[in-house]
Amino acid sequence: MTTRVKDGTKCFRCNKQGCRKEKGFFIDTFFEGSHLSCKEIFQLAYFWSQNLTAQEFLQFQMKRNDGTVISTRTIVDWKQFLRDICVEHLARNPVMLGGPGTIVEIDETVISRRKYNRAWYN
CATH class of the missing domain: 1.10.10 (Arc Repressor Mutant, subunit A)
Structure with missing residues (x-):
């Protein structure tokens, strides 16, 4: 296969005499579309x-x-x-944390804010 520019975009082209298929660089990748x-x-x-x-x-x-x-x-x-x-x-x-003979400590995290001067029912 060789590379060539077609309509301003690069693509691969098969050089076999009976084939001559072309496929863009980004086909079947997350770049496509x-x-x-x-x-x-x-x-x-x-x-x-x-x-x-x-x-x-x-x-x-x-x-x-x-x-x-x-x-x-x-x-x-x-x-x-x-x-x-x-x-x-x-x-x-x-990914395994710790392992045999290793102690892993897990701490709790609060991901919220206190609502000062607000009633609990608001």
Whole structure:
């Protein structure tokens, strides 16, 4: 197979005389169907991996060459997609905490706020 550019996008092309089939680079990958470029997806994944969670900062960093900004909704969708990939990986490859002769202490965490000056029935 060789690579070639067809209609502005790169694809693979079979060189067998009877075949000559073509297949795009992103077919059967999570890049398929995305309106973002490969570079933008990798940038977003990098910023997400660096734990840059401020939406405005992500949008500032994700400006395109023509000056447009990737929408907030698109960034939120891709961040969720990246989290889903991590969840799937950890589900397939569980990590064991502790082991024989090792004590693992688990502490409770409260993830809520107190409602000061409010009745319990509000």
